Structure formats: structure tokens, C-alpha cells
Amino acid sequence: MGGTTTVSVGSDGVAIITIINPPVNSLSFDVLNSLKESFDQALQRDDVKAIVVTGARGKFSGGFDISAFGALQEGKAMTTGLASKPGYVSIDILSDTMEEFLIKMLAMLVLAARKPSVAAIDGLALGGGLEVAMACTARIATSTAQLGLPELQLGIIPGFGGTQRLPRLVGLAKALEMMLTSKPVRGEEAHNLGLVDAIVSGDELLEKARQRALDILAYKKPWVLSLYRTDKIEPLGEAREILNFARAQARRQAPNLQHPQICIDVIEEGIISGPRAGLLKEYEAFQVLLKSDTCKSLIHVFFAQRGTTRVPGVTDLGLKPRQIRKIAILGGGLMGSGIATALILNGYQVVLKEVNQKFLDAGLGRVKANLTSSVKKGKLTQEKFEKTISRLKGVLDYESLKDVDMVIEAVIENVSLKQQIFLDLEKHCSPNCILASNTSTIDLDLIGEKTKSHDRIVGAHFFSPAHVMPLLEIVRTSKTSPQTVVDLLDVGKKIRKTPVVVGNCTGFAVNRMFFPYAQSALLLVERGADIYKIDRAITKFGMPMGPFRLCDLAGFDVAVASGSQFVFNFPERTYKSMIIPLMQEDKRAGETTRKGFYLYNDKRKASPDPEIKMYIEKAREISGVSVEPKFGKLSDKDIIEMVFFPVVNEACRVYAEGIAVKAADLDIAGVMGMGFPPYRGGVMFWGDSVGSKYIYEKLNEWSKMYGEFFKPCDYLAQRAALGAPLSSPLDQAKPRL
Numbered sequence: 001m002g003g004t005t006t007v008s009v010g011s012d013g014v015a016i017i018t019i020i021n022p023p024v025n026s027l028s029f030d031v032l033n034s035l036k037e038s039f040d041q042a043l044q045r046d047d048v049k050a051i052v053v054t055g056a057r058g059k060f061s062g063g064f065d066i067s068a069f070g071a072l073q074e075g076k077a078m079t080t081g082l083a084s085k086p087g088y089v090s091i092d093i094l095s096d097t098m099e100e101f102l103i104k105m106l107a108m109l110v111l112a113a114r115k116p117s118v119a120a121i122d123g124l125a126l127g128g129g130l131e132v133a134m135a136c137t138a139r140i141a142t143s144t145a146q147l148g149l150p151e152l153q154l155g156i157i158p159g160f161g162g163t164q165r166l167p168r169l170v171g172l173a174k175a176l177e178m179m180l181t182s183k184p185v186r187g188e189e190a191h192n193l194g195l196v197d198a199i200v201s202g203d204e205l206l207e208k209a210r211q212r213a214l215d216i217l218a219y220k221k222p223w224v225l226s227l228y229r230t231d232k233i234e235p236l237g238e239a240r241e242i243l244n245f246a247r248a249q250a251r252r253q254a255p256n257l258q259h260p261q262i263c264i265d266v267i268e269e270g271i272i273s274g275p276r277a278g279l280l281k282e283y284e285a286f287q288v289l290l291k292s293d294t295c296k297s298l299i300h301v302f303f304a305q306r307g308t309t310r311v312p313g314v315t316d317l318g319l320k321p322r323q324i325r326k327i328a329i330l331g332g333g334l335m336g337s338g339i340a341t342a343l344i345l346n347g348y349q350v351v352l353k354e355v356n357q358k359f360l361d362a363g364l365g366r367v368k369a370n371l372t373s374s375v376k377k378g379k380l381t382q383e384k385f386e387k388t389i390s391r392l393k394g395v396l397d398y399e400s401l402k403d404v405d406m407v408i409e410a411v412i413e414n415v416s417l418k419q420q421i422f423l424d425l426e427k428h429c430s431p432n433c434i435l436a437s438n439t440s441t442i443d444l445d446l447i448g449e450k451t452k453s454h455d456r457i458v459g460a461h462f463f464s465p466a467h468v469m470p471l472l473e474i475v476r477t478s479k480t481s482p483q484t485v486v487d488l489l490d491v492g493k494k495i496r497k498t499p500v501v502v503g504n505c506t507g508f509a510v511n512r513m514f515f516p517y518a519q520s521a522l523l524l525v526e527r528g529a530d531i532y533k534i535d536r537a538i539t540k541f542g543m544p545m546g547p548f549r550l551c552d553l554a555g556f557d558v559a560v561a562s563g564s565q566f567v568f569n570f571p572e573r574t575y576k577s578m579i580i581p582l583m584q585e586d587k588r589a590g591e592t593t594r595k596g597f598y599l600y601n602d603k604r605k606a607s608p609d610p611e612i613k614m615y616i617e618k619a620r621e622i623s624g625v626s627v628e629p630k631f632g633k634l635s636d637k638d639i640i641e642m643v644f645f646p647v648v649n650e651a652c653r654v655y656a657e658g659i660a661v662k663a664a665d666l667d668i669a670g671v672m673g674m675g676f677p678p679y680r681g682g683v684m685f686w687g688d689s690v691g692s693k694y695i696y697e698k699l700n701e702w703s704k705m706y707g708e709f710f711k712p713c714d715y716l717a718q719r720a721a722l723g724a725p726l727s728s729p730l731d732q733a734k735p736r737l
């Protein structure tokens with residue numbers, strides 16, 4: 001696993017222990033072993049009076065090595081470090097390791113009783129990193145340092161004493177907030193909270209930490225054991241109220257998740273029965289949670305998200321991204337203005353082009369409104385607002401686009417209009433300019449058909465609102481050059497999006513997976529299932545909203561426009577329901593008209609509409625589908641399976657066609673583009689947790705009863721026959737990228 005620590009003792013008698021494990025100085029087992037040895041050494045050496053712990057290259061530590069979790073979950077023995085100790089292999093690796101670490105932490109406390117230790121924190125002190133720092137006698141940090149316990153984000157709780165020490169340093173309410181939201185605090189705030197004892201500049205960090213350690217030794221500064229502090233913990237009655245409030249809030253925000261509740265229980269144990277009891281409970285809970293499906297899924301998502309930028313045949317060619325400074329956006333509608341906002345917020349010069357002054361003013365106004373809303377929420381200062389908006393220029397002509405490095409077309413979904421625009425762009429922009437389209441469904445080959453610029457045509461599919469949603473689907477055709485993709489990946493990174501590079505087809509990856517989501521729901525309703533029960537079941541599963549509420553939000557026009565692309569391209573597996581067109585005839589168009597599948601009040605609150613039954617009955621008359629009583633009695637599990645197995649089936653098709661190069665990319669596309677719950681790991685990961693054979697059998701059964709829509713694809717059938725996971729590397733399909 002790598003990583004180590006070094007010890008250097010100065011003439012002042014202070015030992016500097018440095019954690020070295022790039023890129024984030026994570027605490028691998030090698031680092032933990034080495035840290036323990038370094039501490040032991042510092043304890044034993046007579047020439048060492050005090051200790052400073054720090055991290056190499058301006059980062060304290062990003063926490064426990066997350067890549068070691070897989071082995072721990074599988075109970076695999078390690079062959080190095082702690083594992084080489086006599087008797088180690090015969091004992092459960094995790095418990096031994098964790099116990100070992102707890103012992104070490106306690107050793108550090110014993111040490112602290114004899115020799116003070118100061119954490120010198122720059123950059124990151126997250127998870128186990130902050131826990132090591134909190135076990136020291138004092139902490140000195142830079143103002144830009146980030147300190148936090150983000151373990152809940154990974155489905156676990158802090159496991160190196162963080163549940164006990166953080167409340168004792170910053171108080172219960174703030175500690176709960178930091179753990180439950182997983183959000184770090186900056187050095188300055190950490191100082192105000194009492195988590196950090198002093199703020200210094202990066203240049204003087206080590207020197208001040210050394211001095212602090214010597215001052216503690218000389219009793220000039222307090223010698224504090226954070227585990228035994230009580231002054232910051234609220235009185236018991238008040239503490240109980242805070243804990244109960246946090247419990248209720250966590251239940252409301254994450255009803256499917258156990259680990260936030262367990263974290264609160266562990267903190268409570270420490271407050272009621274003392275920190276030793278709290279540590280023990282933390283250790284026990286950590287072991288259980290580490291092996292939970294939630295933890296496995298969230299760790300999969302962590303690495304899958306970071307893996308999306310690795311695209312075989314593109315990012316391994318040694319290409320460097322070209323510098324993109326100025327970007328033109330065509331179309332100032334909702335998408336165009338959102339993209340422009342994201343770009344100017346991250347330093348790009350943007351030229352927004354519209355067809356007339358009225359539309360241009362409206363587009364510029366939208367960008368301004370996006371920024372103003374950030375100012376109102378306190379996310380942007382007035383000064384930054386002025387600077388940001390100064391990067392935006394509105395134009396009406398193509399002439400102004402002659403020096404841009406990239407264009408993102410974001411006009412309405414009309415093939416011939418887009419074809420004309422790309423011809424115009426080819427004429428007016430420089431020959432190196434990247435020509436991107438924000439189309440959500442249209443085949444890019446079709447858009448660029450009339451040009452000769454196929455190597456620089458690429459899809460830059462943002463999700464609405466583009467300045468908020470984290471995903472960027474980068475679509476490359478068989479002719480898009482790797483350089484163009486590398487350039488766009490770089491822009492994606494700079495505007496803080498998670499990019500997923502996919503191949504070209506109708507709907508790309510996200511909308512291909514989305515397509516059966518709404519379709520299956522409509523099929524169920526025509527056969528007798530209740531709209532609102534479906535939405536409830538899907539929301540309980542963890543989606544931000546059910547398919548009907550989502551349809552209302554997106555608007556029926558969008559649903560019909562993208563639906564028609566699918567009807568046209570995949571007619572054999574499209575379920576053609578008349579429910580939405582019938583509602584449209586009655587001027588129902590979703591939330592914007594305050595009437596869709598739900599009724600909406602002034603505050604956008606949705607309530608069921610009994611009139612919906614009428615449209616469903618009419619649709620049934622047209623399609624000839626009759627109500628089947630069992631559909632009225634579907635359980636939540638039935639609904640989840642009938643809605644999501646077709647989604648898994650489509651994801652398998654997308655993977656088998658080579659539209660996605662890694663199954664994990666589809667997981668990220670689902671989590672970030674569809675709102676699929678991350679704690680279920682993504683569409684393919686979840687499919688594997690259910691099992692390819694089971695999904696295949698169910699789809700096969702339904703396809704015989706309800707038609708082609710459910711028919712399992714060949715890839716799924718093969719995987720089921722082999723008993724193989726859906727997400728294992730593809731051997732048969734040839735990537736179309």
C-alpha cells in the first residue's frame with residue numbers, strides 16, 4: 001500500500017514526524033505502522049523533548065486509506081506491516097488493525113502525558129487525519145487548511161476516536177453538524193471553534209508548531225488531553241435534546257441510512273458513559289458498518305467518480321490539454337445561461353450569442369440572476385459578482401466568435417437548425433476551435449453531417465441547472481479527436497464538474513437509462529397501478545422524486561420531445577402510452593401550468609389530482625390495455641423492480657454497445673445525472689447486488705406477459721447464463737468510441 005513517516009530531531013529537542021504518502025498522505029497500514037514506530041522512537045529517545053506531527057507537501061492527511069477498505073471488507077489478510085506480527089493472521093484483520101490503532105492512539109495519549117505533541121496542519125486534515133491531529137496535545141493550522149470528519153459520506157463513522165474527541169473540542173452541536181454533513185471547516189473557523197489552537201502562515205507552520213510544543217512542555221501553554229475534556233460538552237439534559245434533534249433531522253434527510261443514527265448513538269455513549277466506553281462502541285460500530293452494503297456502495301462511488309477521467313485510448317496518449325480561455329455559448333435559454341454562469345464563475349471569458357436583442361437581454365439577465373441568487377445566499381461576495389459578470393459579453397453576430405477557443409451550442413433540439421449552426425461555426429471560427437453541442441438526445445454525427453470538422457465536434461451535455469448540477473456528459477463520435485476530448489475534460493475539471501466520456505447514440509448514457517424509467521411507470525399505471533403510490537415507492541427507494549413528479553418538473557414538452565427520439569430510434573422497445581399527450585390536449589404541461597400529474601399551489605407544493613383517473617381511462621381505451629387487479633396491489637418492492645430492472649437492462653445495452661467504456665462510468669452517470677441513490681452504488685452496481693440471473697428471469701417473465709418493453713437484452717441474458725456480474729469488464733462488445 002506504500003507510504004511512510006520520517007522522523008527528524010532538531011537541536012531544540014523537537015522531533016518532527018512527517019506523514020508521506022502522496023497524493024493526499026492517506027493513512028495506509030504502512031503509514032500507520034510507521035507512524036507508531038516513529039512515535040515509539042520519539043518516546044524512547046532521550047534527546048526528544050516534544051513532538052510535532054505534520055504531512056508532506058502541504059497536506060496533513062486525507063484520512064485512512066480508502067483503497068484498503070476493499071480488502072478489509074473481504075477479510076483478506078495483509079502480508080506486510082501489522083500482519084507480520086506473530087499471531088496476527090489468525091485474528092480478524094480489521095479488529096486487530098483497529099485495536100492496534102486504538103492502542104496507538106492511547107499510546108499517543110500516554111506519550112502526551114510525558115511529551116507534548118503538536119499537529120502542524122496545512123492543506124487537508126480529514127477523517128483519520130484529523131483524528132490523529134485531535135489526539136495530539138495541540139493543533140496549529142494555516143487559514144486555508146481544511147479540517148473535517150467526512151466518514152459518513154463513505155457509509156462509516158469516524159473510527160479513530162473522532163466521535164469522542166470532536167465533540168469535546170468544538171461542542172456537541174457543531175461536532176454533529178460536521179460529522180452529519182461531512183463538510184470540513186477552514187482553518188480560521190476551526191480556530192474560532194477551538195479545534196485549532198493557533199493560525200499561522202504556511203511558511204512559519206513548522207517553526208510555530210515546534211515552539212508551541214516547547215511552550216507546552218514548559219507549561220507556558222495548556223497541556224490538554226482532548227479525550228478527557230468536558231468543558232465544551234453541553235450539560236446532559238441539553239446534550240440529549242441536541243442529540244434527539246440531530247436524530248430526527250438525520251432520519252428526515254436520509255431515511256434509508258442507518259449509519260448517521262449509529263454515529264449519534266456512539267457519540268451519546270461517550271457523553272453518558274465516558275470517552276473510554278464511547279471509544280469501544282465506536283470501534284464495534286465501525287467494524288459492522290465497514291462491511292455494510294451502504295459502505296461498499298459509497299466507496300465504489302468514491303473511486304468510480306475519480307475514475308471517470310481515465311479514458312483508455314484518450315487520456316493515456318500523453319496529450320496535454322490546450323489552453324482554453326474564451327468560450328462562446330450559442331443560445332441564452334435556461335441551459336445556455338446556466339453553462340455561461342458555470343464558465344464565468346470559474347474564470348473563463350464567455351461570449352453569449354443570441355439571434356436578437358430581446359433574447360440576448362433575456363439570456364444575459366438569466367446569468368445575472370443566477371449570480372445574484374448566489375450573492376443572496378452568501379455564496380458569492382458583491383466584489384466577486386462584479387468580477388465574474390465582467391467576464392461575460394453578449395453578441396448577436398458570428399464575427400465576434402472568430403477568436404474563441406471553444407463554442408458550446410445550446411439552442412433548441414432541432415436537427416436542421418443545429419446543422420445550419422455548425423456550418424456557420426465552421427465558417428466563422430478558427431480551424432482549431434472546438435465545436436461542442438449541448439444536445440441531450442440528438443446524434444452528433446447528424447448535427448455535424450454537413451461540415452468537414454468532424455474531429456473537433458463533440459457533445460458537452462450539461463444537466464439543468466447547468467451551474468449547479470455536477471455531471472458533464474462528454475460525447476465523442478468515432479471521429480472526435482482524442483485532443484478535443486482531453487481539452488473538454490480539462491474544462492470540465494476547471495468548472496468542477498464530474499465528466500463522463502461516452503459514445504455517440506440517441507440519448508447517450510444518461511437519457512438512455514432515464515428513458516425506461518418513465519416508460520415503465522406509465523405501463524404500470526395503464527395496467528392499474530396508482531401514480532402516487534409509484535412515486536412514493538421510488539422516493540422511498542432513494543430517488544429525489546418519482547417519475548411522475550419528475551415529468552411534471554421537466555415539463556411535458558420536454559418529455560414528449562425526448563420521448564419521440566426514442567420512439568423513432570428504438571421503436572421495438574418503446575411503450576407508447578397516450579396519457580401525457582391526452583393531458584397536453586387539456587393544456588396540462590406539468591409544473592409550469594400548475595397542472596400535471598399533480599396539482600401545484602403558489603408555493604410549488606404538489607398534491608394528487610383525482611382528475612388524473614380520467615386521462616388514464618381514456619389512454620386505456622386507446623391502447624386497448626385492461627386493468628389487472630394485481631397491479632393495484634403491487635408492493636413497493638414490485639414497483640422498484642418493475643421500474644428499475646428495465647433501467648438496468650438499458651444500462652446493459654449501453655455498456656454492451658461500448659457507449660460507456662466502464663460500467664462504473666454508468667454508475668456515476670446514474671448517480672449524478674438521474675439522482676440514483678449513491679448509497680446503492682449506481683445502476684450497474686445495484687443491479688449486481690440484486691443479481692443478473694434474478695433480473696433476467698423477472699424481465700423475461702414480464703416480457704412474455706407485457707411485451708417487448710421488458711425484453712432482456714443479449715448482454716444481460718449472457719451474464720445471467722454465466723452467473724457473471726453485469727459490471728465485470730466487457731469482453732465481447734467492441735467500443736464504439
Ligand SMILES: C[C@H](O)CC(=O)SCCNC(=O)CCNC(=O)[C@H](O)C(C)(C)COP(=O)(O)OP(=O)(O)OC[C@H]1O[C@@H](n2cnc3c(N)ncnc32)[C@H](O)[C@@H]1OP(=O)(O)O
Nearest residue numbers: 024026062063064065066067126127128150158159160306
Ligand atoms: C478511521 C477513519 O475514521 C476512517 C477514515 O479516515 S475514512 C477516510 C476519510 N477521508 C475522506 O473521506 C477524504 C476522501 N478524499 C477526498 O474527499 C478528496 O479526495 C480530497 C478532499 C482529499 C482531495 O480532493 P481532490 O484534490 O479533488 O483530489 P481527488 O481527485 O479527490 O483525490 C486525489 C487522489 O487521492 C486519492 N485519495 C483521496 N483521499 C484518499 C484516501 N483517504 N485514501 C486513499 N486515496 C485517497 C483519490 O482516490 C485520488 O486518486 P487518483 O488520483 O488515483 O484518482
